[in-house]
Amino acid sequence: MTDSAMTEPVLSVRNLTVSFRSADIWRPVVRDVSFDVGPRETVSIVGESGSGKSVTSLAIMRLLAKGASSIEGEVLLNGQNLLALPEEQMRDVRGNDIAMIFQEPMTSLNPTFTIGRQIAETLIRHRRISAAQAKVESIELLEKVRIPNARARIREYPHQFSGGMRQRVMIAMALASKPKLLIADEPTTALDVTIQGQILDLLKLLQEEEDGMSILFITHDMGVVAEIAERTLVMYRGDVVESGPTEGIFRRGREPYTRALLSSVPRLGSMGDRDWPLRFPIVDIETGQASEPTEVAGTLDRSRTPILSVRNLVTRFDIRSGFLQRKTAAVHAVENVSFDLAQGETLALVGESGCGKSTTGRSIMRLVEPCSGEVQLDGYDVLKLGPRDLRRMRRSVQMVFQDPFASLNPRMSVGTAISEPFLAHGLGSKAQARERTADLLERVGLTTDMMRRYPHEFSGGQRQRISIARALSLEPKVIVADESVSALDVSIKAQVCNLLLDLQESLGLAFLFISHDMAVVERVSHRVAVMYLGEIVEIGPRAAVFGNPQHAYTRKLIAAVPVPDPARRSMKRNIAVDELKNPVRPRGYQPPKRNYREVAPGHFVQME
Incomplete structure (x- = not known):
């Protein structure tokens, strides 16, 4: 006891x-x-x-x-x-x-007040102490929650902190009155x-x-x-x-x-040396019985020309300041990224927020304009396309976003949303569009009678299925799945991942799967590319990257994954309390040339 x-x-x-x-x-x-x-x-x-x-x-x-x-x-x-x-x-x-901390700290912090003022306000309200005492205790609280350089950072605003540091600030405020x-x-x-x-x-x-x-x-x-x-x-x-x-x-x-x-x-390490993705077990909530997970039988042939080839991709965002708004610096979001993606293959891009993985996906689709590099997609030289050819190219690649509710028009019925790309590209009549929409809804596990409903009438998992159906309406060869399952409950996440794997098996789709969930990535991918500060630091077959991680950052990501084993409750990871380094570089900065070594067939790691 x-x-x-x-x-x-x-x-x-x-x-x-x-x-x-x-x-x-x-x-x-x-x-x-x-x-x-x-x-x-x-x-x-x-x-x-x-x-x-x-x-x-x-x-x-x-x-x-x-x-x-x-x-x-x-x-x-x-x-x-x-x-x-x-x-x-x-x-x-x-x-x-009693104190409470919530999921999203930005909704709980006032963006117009400094961090120090907000913590001090709590102390003055509940402890009845002076402003000078409150400032001293605010610094102590920030130090207690392991925020580096607390004395200086107390004068900063919430937007100047990363998500993890903002959550630490919320914990500090919660602890203010003990x-x-x-x-x-x-x-x-x-x-x-x-x-x-x-x-x-x-x-x-x-x-x-x-x-x-x-x-x-x-x-x-x-x-x-x-x-x-x-x-x-x-x-x-x-x-x-x-x-x-x-x-x-x-x-x-x-x-x-x-x-x-x-x-x-999903349990990290459960895949072993399998070469192919493995479906998630689907569990009957009434009985607790789980289906037997099966491998995805693919048609992957890496000897053929890749469906997507990215070479030396660079994407930067200018920072302007001063009265004349001159360019003074740039965010080096994607720096010299190269990889290939074969038909029927899933390449996972993993890393923390701010590492450049989503910008890489958007750059490939020209949703943001890259600065330089080469992107070959299904025969298109993407970065040289004019508006008309760019529109045609996007039939070959579609994107599924993290928040389906934000990417669906709330005033448009589901049937209209799915058929809109088909009609916009002039692929057939309205009757053909309805027929294709009905087929797509059934393919993603929904029913045709849902065509007249609106996005708010569906659950999160169903809305994501609708987004996938819309992405499939143009019969793309590549789908960029940008954190497409990270916001879903665990059982819904398993269902949506299985749907993506089923579609890959039946249609030969290639996926660029962008995620920070390492356990899911291990389950669904053929190869994995680890990004840090806009660069790929390690890339290779899934079994090689997870079974023999070579880069320190890859090892850090894998070590941080929570494992559903209560025996680990007393364990501390002792992860260094560092924020992701700033990708902002001064004007004229030239990044160093990176070298990679091949540690196993197809497994490359950036030399540190």
Whole structure:
């Protein structure tokens, strides 16, 4: 029995039910939820979108809209029922006794105030200390969350920090009043894998310190749950379907939904020496039974001319300053990138945000204009094309973006959105377009009667299928998938990845798969290219790059991947707290010539 089990819980939730008003009817979205969080204990609530986990946390904080929501039950913080407190007293509890950090720190930070002012404001409000004291403590808090050069950076604004550093600032603000409980709602979901590792290490470290707090950690990532939580609650459609020690949940999950979540998580290293991508197991939520994953039988022939050939691609963005707006520097987004892509092949571009992988994909399609280099695509010399030929070239290559809702017109029906490219390129009549749209919807696992619906009527996974159908309407030979599954729940991610692999097998598609999710990349790719600061630092067959990584940055990426194994909970990665180096270079800067060595057939690494 743990020490926390023998003492009074910091938080005790009893029979919590949350309902929302819809058309004068109260509909429960969280039903009869009960759990405890002990001193210095981390309890995780896990589940997919719509399971009720975030609503549970907002109900505990009493942040749900009055009138539109109803909360029943008890939420006891050190024995005090928060649901019975007047709003004025509850405001004192928030920040003093309970603090919360959210998934996207930019929505929680004021872009017009410095970081120092925002932390100091919290200290002055809750601790009643002077402005001078607040400044000193703000610097100490930034140092506590391992932000380098805190004394200077306290005068900077949120936009001057990376995503990981902004999340550290949010943790510093949450710690300002030394709360007894920290609620972390998907705090690492939007972060790169190395930054996610740093944040998890930081939370473990803060909990070990003398004034260590309890943590309620909300996520849909079972790998993160395994690494941080002592106990876990699994939620499904508003109900807690299983709860208990994390190790027991992972080793002996009783409920089909728990087993479904665990089976859907890709495990790094599970591919071994396979040469071909492997489909994800699809799990029946009602029974917990997983389908047997199968290899993708491809028609890959690298002896033929590549469908896409990129040589010495350079893309830079000018920075202008001064009264005359003269060019003073440039962002070296893509620097001397070269690779080939064969028909039926998947090449994954991996790296952290800002490494240039998305700009590489957009440069190939001429959505941004490269400065120099050569791009040969299906017989086109892409960088020399005029507007008419460029339009024709884009029939050969299409792009699937991370956020399908942003890339679909909300005022356009799904059928119209899919048929629009077909009609715009003059490939047939409206009747033929409807027929092709119906065929595409069925090919991506949807039904023809969905053609009249609008994007808001679909789930995230369905919207991504619609985006894929639209990309296929021109019968492209190459698809650039730019973080196309990173925003999806784990089971939906598995379904969409399988769809892409099925389409590759049946249509011979080539994919440039842009991602920072190393476990997914290992599963779906034939070859992998690792990017850092606009350059490819390592490229080779998937088994070679993952089985024998040569570059220090590649090893860092692989080491940071959370593994769904509770035995790793006490492990710390000790990832250096560095931001990605600045790709801005002064005017006239000439990058050094890079040399590569071949460490195995087709496996090249940049010499450091």
